[in-house]
Amino acid sequence: MRQPLVAGNWKMNGSSESNRKLLEELVSGLETKAEVLVCPPAVYAQQVRDQLAGSVVKTGLQNVSDKSSGAFTGETSPLMVKDLGIEYVIIGHSERRTLFGETDEDVAAKFNALVDQGIVPILCVGETLEEREAGDTMSVVASQIEVVLRAAGPERLANFVIAYEPVWAIGTGLTATPEQAQEVHAEIRKLLAKDNADMAAKTRILYGGSMKAANAAELIALPDVDGGLVGGASLVAEEFKAICHAA
Numbered sequence: 001m002r003q004p005l006v007a008g009n010w011k012m013n014g015s016s017e018s019n020r021k022l023l024e025e026l027v028s029g030l031e032t033k034a035e036v037l038v039c040p041p042a043v044y045a046q047q048v049r050d051q052l053a054g055s056v057v058k059t060g061l062q063n064v065s066d067k068s069s070g071a072f073t074g075e076t077s078p079l080m081v082k083d084l085g086i087e088y089v090i091i092g093h094s095e096r097r098t099l100f101g102e103t104d105e106d107v108a109a110k111f112n113a114l115v116d117q118g119i120v121p122i123l124c125v126g127e128t129l130e131e132r133e134a135g136d137t138m139s140v141v142a143s144q145i146e147v148v149l150r151a152a153g154p155e156r157l158a159n160f161v162i163a164y165e166p167v168w169a170i171g172t173g174l175t176a177t178p179e180q181a182q183e184v185h186a187e188i189r190k191l192l193a194k195d196n197a198d199m200a201a202k203t204r205i206l207y208g209g210s211m212k213a214a215n216a217a218e219l220i221a222l223p224d225v226d227g228g229l230v231g232g233a234s235l236v237a238e239e240f241k242a243i244c245h246a247a
């Protein structure tokens with residue numbers, strides 16, 4: 001019942017020319033039952049959206065402001081995202097949390113600002129290696145999610161996506177084992193079900209962390225893994241396409 005979602009996070013990579021080539025190769029021969037999304041740097045959103053018009057691949061963004069407009073130099077408003085017709089925005093990526101000091105409360109404010117504009121947040125959560133080794137994985141992930149759920153209130157929880165991304169697996173080549181991924185995904189779904197069983201059953205929970213063509217099928221086949229948030233491999237058309245085909 002949950003359509004898989006495969007989302008590419010390009011991070012701060014690309015140029016007009018390399019984007020054009022990557023998308024050309026990606027859409028050619030792409031046949032998948034998954035919903036497919038690429039999230040370029042904001043400055044390229046319009047280029048990517050225009051090139052993808054008429055294809056099955058959607059355009060998303062990697063971050064957003066919680067403010068609507070005004071003196072917020074360098075920020076992107078949810079109103080602008082909506083104006084471009086963009087449906088999804090990643091929030092709370094571990095790089096935003098660790099490199100730019102975003103707190104759970106900041107992420108919750110962005111979640112609400114997106115939902116209020118009809119944009120679907122992809123909420124990233126995940127534990128560091130130290131937290132996993134200390135046995136704190138689920139308490140860390142639960143608290144990251146609970147802050148957002150509480151700030152949102154039930155009326156804002158009709159349509160959102162969670163991406164479980166163990167920090168130790170992002171960009172490292174290390175991937176969670178299928179057992180580790182399924183265990184956390186199932187716990188996340190249980191946590192959502194405490195609030196609302198229907199919402200828990202329909203909310204997609206993506207795995208992220210060194211997903212590639214070679215491990216995507218096994219991960220996405222897990223009962224509570226509903227697709228992937230893909231960093232490095234989303235920059236290589238054939239690799240990303242193979243992940244979409246595996247979904």
Ligand code: PEP
Pocket residue numbers: 009165169170171172173208209210211229230231232233
């Ligand atoms: C990410 O940045 O969301 C990510 C999962 O990166 P990678 O696939 O490169 O580990």
